[in-house]
Amino acid sequence: MLTNDANILAAYKELYREVVGGVKIYDETGATVSQELLPTGNLVSFTIDKTAPNGKFFGFAVTQKLQIEVLGKLPLAKGTKLAPYIHTKDTEPPVMPFFYVDEAAVNEVKNTTSITAYDIMQNAHDREWVEPETWTYPVHMDDYAIEIARQMGATITQQRIASN
Numbered sequence: 303m304l305t306n307d308a309n310i311l312a313a314y315k316e317l318y319r320e321v322v323g324g325v326k327i328y329d330e331t332g333a334t335v336s337q338e339l340l341p342t343g344n345l346v347s348f349t350i351d352k353t354a355p356n357g358k359f360f361g362f363a364v365t366q367k368l369q370i371e372v373l374g375k376l377p378l379a380k381g382t383k384l385a386p387y388i389h390t391k392d393t394e395p396p397v398m399p400f401f402y403v404d405e406a407a408v409n410e411v412k413n414t415t416s417i418t419a420y421d422i423m424q425n426a427h428d429r430e431w432v433e434p435e436t437w438t439y440p441v442h443m444d445d446y447a448i449e450i451a452r453q454m455g456a457t458i459t460q461q462r463i464a465s466n
Contacts (some may be wrong), residue, residue, distance in 0.1 A: 313390040323348075323388035325370055332383045344373040346414065348386055350398075365424045368401040370417040377415075378406040384419050425454040 313319060325348055329336040339345040348370045368386060382403040389395040401419035408415050434449060451458045 310390075310393050310396075313393045316390075320391040321388065322391055323386070325368075326385040326387070327378070328383040328385070330379075330382075335385075339370070339372055344376075346371040346373060350386065366399060366401070366421040368417075368419040368421075370419070372415050372417070374413060375408050375415055376406065376417070377408070378403045378417060380404060384417075422454060422456045425456075429453060 323341065324345060325339040326335045327337040327339065328334065339348075348368060351367045351369070352364055353367070368384065370384075370386075380403055384401045384403065386398060386401070387395040399421045401421055402424075403417060403419045404424070405418045406415055407417075431450075432453065437445075448458050
């Protein structure tokens with residue numbers, strides 16, 4: 303979740319500000335950055351869309367979609383981990399979700415590559431819940447949430463809150 307810090311917001315409202323942005327591309331392990339796309343290099347643009355399925359809102363996961371355009375050929379494998387960022391020069395970038403490449407299309411005429419990536423919530427769209435055989439009821443909500451995240455390919459780092 304993004305926080306509204308008065309100092310960060312003030313930095314964006316300054317008359318003279320320098321906005322920095324880019325996209326980090328991680329290696330196949332997903333642990334280290336292998337390449338960084340910058341506006342001073344071959345990054346043309348990137349946009350993040352947050353839209354619900356057509357006409358639906360409640361009961362559906364809203365997926366975030368990342369669209370990137372770069373100069374030249376940049377063949378990325380499906381599932382490659384990406385991390386976009388944007389911030390003013392004197393502030394830290396806000397924490398944004400990771401995105402995973404769904405498609406990378408090369409346009410030979412314009413000599414550009416268009417990359418489409420989605421956040422981890424995209425994994426929930428075509429999945430069916432599989433109840434673990436080892437569960438006994440009642441089940442803690444924490445365990446339920448952890449299992450949902452595991453089946454999506456994500457992890458939850460929140461620890462269980464003690465109840466009275």
